[in-house]
Amino acid sequence: MITRMETGTRMSKIVIHGQTVYLCGQVGAGATVADQTRDCLSRVDALLEQAGSSREHILQAIIWLADMADFAEMNAVWDAWVPEGHAPARACGEARLARDELRVEIIVTAALKA
Structure with a gap:
C-alpha cells in the first residue's frame, strides 16, 4: 500500500x-x-512527525548545495541537528537549485517509528 x-x-x-x-x-x-x-531541517522535522517518523529514524539524506564553498557552514548546522548515534547514510553535492536565492535542499528517506 502507498500513502x-x-x-x-x-x-x-x-x-x-x-x-x-x-x-x-x-x-x-x-x-x-x-x-x-x-529552516529546512525544521520542515523535515515537521513532515517526519506528520508521517509518524522522526530524525532518529532517518535512513538516508541527500543534500544539494548551490555552492560547495558552503559545505562547512551547512555541516555545522547538520551536525548539531542529527541525534548522536543516528547519523544516516548521506550524500552531498553541488547543484543549481530551483530559485537563485536557494542555497541548500535536503531530501530525506526514513523508517516509520516501530
Missing part, C-alpha cells in the same frame, strides 16, 4: 510505502546557508 500526503498536481510532500517514508526535497528561508539549513 501520499499533502499531494498536489506535481508532487506529494510525503509518500509512505510499507515502513518507509519518502519526503520531497525541502528548502528553507534565510539570508545565509546556516539560516536556510536550520
Whole structure:
C-alpha cells in the first residue's frame, strides 16, 4: 500500500510505502546557508512527525548545495541537528537549485517509528 500526503498536481510532500517514508526535497528561508539549513531541517522535522517518523529514524539524506564553498557552514548546522548515534547514510553535492536565492535542499528517506 502507498500513502501520499499533502499531494498536489506535481508532487506529494510525503509518500509512505510499507515502513518507509519518502519526503520531497525541502528548502528553507534565510539570508545565509546556516539560516536556510536550520529552516529546512525544521520542515523535515515537521513532515517526519506528520508521517509518524522522526530524525532518529532517518535512513538516508541527500543534500544539494548551490555552492560547495558552503559545505562547512551547512555541516555545522547538520551536525548539531542529527541525534548522536543516528547519523544516516548521506550524500552531498553541488547543484543549481530551483530559485537563485536557494542555497541548500535536503531530501530525506526514513523508517516509520516501530
